[in-house]
Amino acid sequence: MATITTPNGFNLDTSGQRVVVDPVTRIEGHMRCEVNIDEENIIRNAVSTGTMWRGLEVILKGRDPRDAWAFVQRICGVCTGTHALTSVRAVEDALKIDIPENANSIRNIMQLSLQVHDHLVHFYHLHALDWVNPVNALRADRKATSELQMKVSPRHAKSSPGYFRDIQNRLKKFVESGQLGPFKNGYWTNPAYLLPPEADLMAVTHYLEALDFQKEIMTTRTIFGGKDTHPNWLVGGVPCAINMDGPLAAGAPINMERLNYVSGVIDRTIEFIDNVYIPDIIAIGNIYKGWLYGGGLSSTSLLSYGDIPDRANDYSASNLMMPRGAIINGKLNEIHDVDLRDPEQVQEFVPHSWYKYDDEKRGLHPWDGITEPNYELGPDLIGTKTNIKQIDENAKYSWIKAPRWRGHAMEVGPLARYVIGYMQGHEEIKDQVDSTLRALNVPINALFSTLGRTAARGLEASWAAHKQRYFLDKLIANIKAGDSATANTDKFDPSSWPTEVKGVGFTEAPRGALAHWIKIKDTKIDNYQCVVPTTWNGSPRDNEGNIGAFEASLMNTKVERPEEPVEILRTLHSFDPCLACSTHVMGPDGQELAEVKVR
Amino acid sequence: MGGEAPTALVLGIGNLLWADEGFGVRAVEELHRRYRFDDNVLVMDGGTQGVYLVQHIRDADILVVFDAVDYGLPPGTLKLVQGDEVPKFLGAKKISLHQTGFQEVLAMAEMLGDYPRHLLLIGVQPVELDDYGGSLRPAVKAQIEPSIRHALQFLADHGIQATERDGELSEDDTIASLEMTLGRYEGGRPDAASAYRHGDDRVVSASGWSGPSDFEAEMEALVKHPAERG
Numbered sequence: 001m002a003t004i005t006t007p008n009g010f011n012l013d014t015s016g017q018r019v020v021v022d023p024v025t026r027i028e029g030h031m032r033c034e035v036n037i038d039e040e041n042i043i044r045n046a047v048s049t050g051t052m053w054r055g056l057e058v059i060l061k062g063r064d065p066r067d068a069w070a071f072v073q074r075i076c077g078v079c080t081g082t083h084a085l086t087s088v089r090a091v092e093d094a095l096k097i098d099i100p101e102n103a104n105s106i107r108n109i110m111q112l113s114l115q116v117h118d119h120l121v122h123f124y125h126l127h128a129l130d131w132v133n134p135v136n137a138l139r140a141d142r143k144a145t146s147e148l149q150m151k152v153s154p155r156h157a158k159s160s161p162g163y164f165r166d167i168q169n170r171l172k173k174f175v176e177s178g179q180l181g182p183f184k185n186g187y188w189t190n191p192a193y194l195l196p197p198e199a200d201l202m203a204v205t206h207y208l209e210a211l212d213f214q215k216e217i218m219t220t221r222t223i224f225g226g227k228d229t230h231p232n233w234l235v236g237g238v239p240c241a242i243n244m245d246g247p248l249a250a251g252a253p254i255n256m257e258r259l260n261y262v263s264g265v266i267d268r269t270i271e272f273i274d275n276v277y278i279p280d281i282i283a284i285g286n287i288y289k290g291w292l293y294g295g296g297l298s299s300t301s302l303l304s305y306g307d308i309p310d311r312a313n314d315y316s317a318s319n320l321m322m323p324r325g326a327i328i329n330g331k332l333n334e335i336h337d338v339d340l341r342d343p344e345q346v347q348e349f350v351p352h353s354w355y356k357y358d359d360e361k362r363g364l365h366p367w368d369g370i371t372e373p374n375y376e377l378g379p380d381l382i383g384t385k386t387n388i389k390q391i392d393e394n395a396k397y398s399w400i401k402a403p404r405w406r407g408h409a410m411e412v413g414p415l416a417r418y419v420i421g422y423m424q425g426h427e428e429i430k431d432q433v434d435s436t437l438r439a440l441n442v443p444i445n446a447l448f449s450t451l452g453r454t455a456a457r458g459l460e461a462s463w464a465a466h467k468q469r470y471f472l473d474k475l476i477a478n479i480k481a482g483d484s485a486t487a488n489t490d491k492f493d494p495s496s497w498p499t500e501v502k503g504v505g506f507t508e509a510p511r512g513a514l515a516h517w518i519k520i521k522d523t524k525i526d527n528y529q530c531v532v533p534t535t536w537n538g539s540p541r542d543n544e545g546n547i548g549a550f551e552a553s554l555m556n557t558k559v560e561r562p563e564e565p566v567e568i569l570r571t572l573h574s575f576d577p578c579l580a581c582s583t584h585v586m587g588p589d590g591q592e593l594a595e596v597k598v599r
Numbered sequence: 600m601g602g603e604a605p606t607a608l609v610l611g612i613g614n615l616l617w618a619d620e621g622f623g624v625r626a627v628e629e630l631h632r633r634y635r636f637d638d639n640v641l642v643m644d645g646g647t648q649g650v651y652l653v654q655h656i657r658d659a660d661i662l663v664v665f666d667a668v669d670y671g672l673p674p675g676t677l678k679l680v681q682g683d684e685v686p687k688f689l690g691a692k693k694i695s696l697h698q699t700g701f702q703e704v705l706a707m708a709e710m711l712g713d714y715p716r717h718l719l720l721i722g723v724q725p726v727e728l729d730d731y732g733g734s735l736r737p738a739v740k741a742q743i744e745p746s747i748r749h750a751l752q753f754l755a756d757h758g759i760q761a762t763e764r765d766g767e768l769s770e771d772d773t774i775a776s777l778e779m780t781l782g783r784y785e786g787g788r789p790d791a792a793s794a795y796r797h798g799d800d801r802v803v804s805a806s807g808w809s810g811p812s813d814f815e816a817e818m819e820a821l822v823k824h825p826a827e828r829g
Contacts, residue, residue, distance in 0.1 A: 063787050215654035
């Protein structure tokens with residue numbers, strides 16, 4: 001069997017055994033992955049399939065653009081605020097609406113709060129179990145765990161042997177009750193788990209502490225967004241008014257007391273991230289630093305749109321505190337600027353996606369994007385249309401389109417942002433990365449790995465937690481200077497709009513670059529296209545045969561036990577995939593243990 | 600006073616954008632529109648949130664959940680499940696796309712040592728899910744009224760009284776975002792020609808998957824004899 005070399009430099013060999021993981025678990029949405037492994041269990045071909053129809057764009061057609069944020073925040077359970085923010089920015093861009101400084105500060109605080117929250121929950125509740133073995137934690141010595149905790153993070157108060165004894169007993173009771181709950185879907189005898197029992201117990205303890213703590217982070221978004229779980233957003237600003245001496249009743253304007261509360265939440269968040277999350281990354285990373293698989297595109301092709309504008313209404317790279325740029329062809333020193341309006345830069349291709357274009361050799365810029373489903377399968381498919389045993393990746397094979405930046409498949413997300421920021425000389429990012437590399441005693445190349453991706457997310461959580469303080473201070477100073485405006489409603493009335501306009505809004509979602517392109521005609525949405533982070537990372541091949549970031553990251557990884565693909569899950573989870581919006585929706589969810597077929 | 604009044608969480612979960620999957624959220628919106636409660640009761644639109652709901656569940660002595668659940672019953676059938684049966688039913692054949700299955704959210708609350716004392720799941724068997732951007736089917740919508748009666752009865756049995764509002768709240772005062780109120784959601788829908796409404800037949804029609812048959816045994820062995828491994 002011949003090996004095919006892709007233009008982006010990967011040697012694909014499909015001659016080995018095929019392993020199918022469907023669904024990939026502990027992610028939002030539904031995703032399937034197939035790999036071919038050689039006789040030494042090394043992955044030589046990888047195929048990632050989004051198995052849900054994506055229909056968001058079409059349901060927005062004809063709707064009021066001012067309502068779009070409410071629809072997009074219902075796409076899924078985790079990115080609610082990010083999609084809403086991206087949507088209001090797209091509409092503001094189209095209608096040339098400037099927002100007040102206070103609105104910019106409040107939006108940034110909310111966005112940063114979401115970053116911290118999402119990263120924390122992702123690490124402990126969706127990803128940690130790829131590294132941490134809770135069953136092994138039952139064997140831990142409590143005293144040794146206590147000593148480990150004090151060594152790993154002397155500033156974290158919860159470290160007594162008695163505390164770990166209580167947790168261990170609770171865990172034991174829970175496990176013995178037979179329900180296992182969140183821990184039921186693991187391969188707990190797999191040799192891919194390397195932590196000693198004490199580190200496992202410490203990490204499981206922090207799983208519980210993080211679960212308890214994360215509730216606090218949410219309160220910031222509730223205070224500014226007005227409603228718990230689904231905050232309100234507004235085209236032209238933010239929906240909360242400010243009256244520093246006002247009453248405290250629910251629904252009343254933001255006052256000093258509430259801002260003080262947010263300030264306390266920020267303090268406690270910083271403390272938790274810096275005393276628990278970061279030390280855990282270092283401790284776990286230290287044991288796994290010999291496992292540096294999963295780099296994929298991260299050393300060659302990276303993209304970030306940037307986010308967190310310092311001053312309101314200026315979306316140029318120099319005003320964005322989260323870095324913007326593109327790296328291609330492995331030239332890390334050469335950062336290209338990114339223009340989302342340029343029809344030659346971001347384009348989506350569909351030769352391997354279940355959509356139809358008139359000419360599928362060409363890519364379409366999202367403003368001219370078409371979302372017309374075309375579910376057809378290739379001749380080498382094994383199975384039937386409703387029960388696929390093995391996908392034919394030479395034909396159409398995913399509900400995810402293939403976005404490309406100037407023709408390149410790109411990785412997006414915390415690692416992309418951190419590598420781009422590092423290469424741009426972003427001081428805060430450089431300090432964080434350098435001290436982490438020193439603590440782990442690894443070279444910079446170690447960044448380009450699954451572990452690097454997971455570490456970058458932790459560092460970014462810390463960065464975002466601290467940056468909230470900057471914007472809260474800025475907000476308070478601005479209000480004290482006499483500016484209490486939070487919304488610009490000049491153009492809220494559709495009769496003030498031009499007949500035809502288009503705009504683009506972007507953010508850096510926790511899992512990567514996110515943009516919405518909108519066309520408004522006669523005051524209604526004429527076309528709406530979202531290119532979401534998991535569309536970039538989970539993209540299928542394009543017409544040149546370039547593989548996407550998920551597929552690339554799995555290449556050449558050794559799988560200890562093909563029937564227990566811990567390594568595949570570990571690397572895919574490191575991207576924090578969210579298939580709910582990259583594709584859409586719905587399948588029997590049931591239990592979450594993946595069906596793995598080796599054929 | 601005989602101690603503090605129990606706290607209750609009345610939660611609607613599901614995805615509004617997927618036809619009958621929106622049942623839970625629409626039911627609590629309607630409940631809130633017509634009834635008010637004292638401060639010890641929280642009526643909440645949980646959407647498809649997962650981990651973010653854990654805290655609210657921990658805070659509740661009484662939990663009432665409205666959701667669309669596949670019980671294999673005739674479409675539109677209402678089914679009530681209480682106590683220990685709730686997580687089992689939620690885990691059995693959950694149809695929605697919750698980041699963390701709601702069963703898992705309950706398990707997390709339990710792990711943290713705060714599990715509600717009384718649970719009621721008010722589930723409806725969906726008629727249609729494969730209609731993206733669509734609303735509740737009539738048979739499912741018709742179950743909102745009886746499902747609210749069941750919820751009120753259950754709450755009353757545990758000492759919590761609802762008060763009917765003087766005149767209904769307008770749609771604009773809903774607990775959900777007013778951009779998504781039922782009237783606006785249904786009225787603003789584009790026609791079928793411009794909006795593809797269907798799902799991926801492999802996932803929509805699939806009967807789901809099943810784990811390896813020996814998984815329980817393997818887990819049990821591990822759990823009982825953790826020290827023997829390695």
